[in-house]
Amino acid sequence: MAPQRPVIDVMLILERDGAVCLAERQGTGYADGMLNLPSGKLETGEDVYDAVIREGHEEIGVTVEREALRAVHVMHFRNPEGQARIGWFFTARHWDGEPRNMEPHKCAGLQWHPIAHLPSHTVPYNALGLRHYAKGEPFSTHGW
Template identity: 55%
Template sequence: MQERYTTVVDVYALLQRDDGSILLLERANTGYADGQLCPPSGHLEAGESVIDAAIREAKEEVGVIIRSNDLTCAHVVHYRSPEGQGRIGIFFRTRQWLGEPTNCEPDKCAGLLWANPDNLPDNTVPYSAAAIAQIQAGAQFSVDGWT
């Protein structure tokens, strides 16, 4: 009998301004992708929905309040890291939030940047950059790193 597959679930909150730009955070002191950019994000915790996780991460990392009905699922990716770890990434987009995004975790974040999703900085986390490119192309789902 095969072992049941389990995976990490990553949840992303894409805050998008009227000009189309999205908010990215520069990771620092985390041990993963430090110096690289990614949207507000984190792992799904036991007992919470993916919507609740996106709302929580946006509040913890950039201090904004997002209402659940203001989030839309923009993309789901089944990703495998170069080390072979599989994960599911769920990217939610919102154009409405309460508060001005600020760096609420300066011990984990070196700064915030509004970026054009069609021309992301070179130091964007590859996993995030690939998913954002898929979103920009209109894809709802992708598989990355499995071939």
């Protein structure tokens, strides 16, 4: 049997005034119209810190220093299509810049929502990770 080769994702949790920053997907062909955390996949040569820093800058224009990041949840996830993923959820204690939509071709805009009251159209993978983070749970599996 071949070894599993999951996709490695990173998600950035920015919190302000009791709410978390979510982006509305558009024009991507996947989960368009749904809300998700600023996120993406690791690129060749990156570690998870480099990737989440890059994604924060590319997607919402913020600069986050490695020392400001804290890994708060790791999820082994199998999506409905059967693809295995490992999701790293990070909070940032502080960041430079005001979050703004840097990818209007992929994002309809940013919204802030309380973690305890996420909209029903939040991407399930992200919503699960946020719920585990809110409970202080460092690891989970879903879809197996």
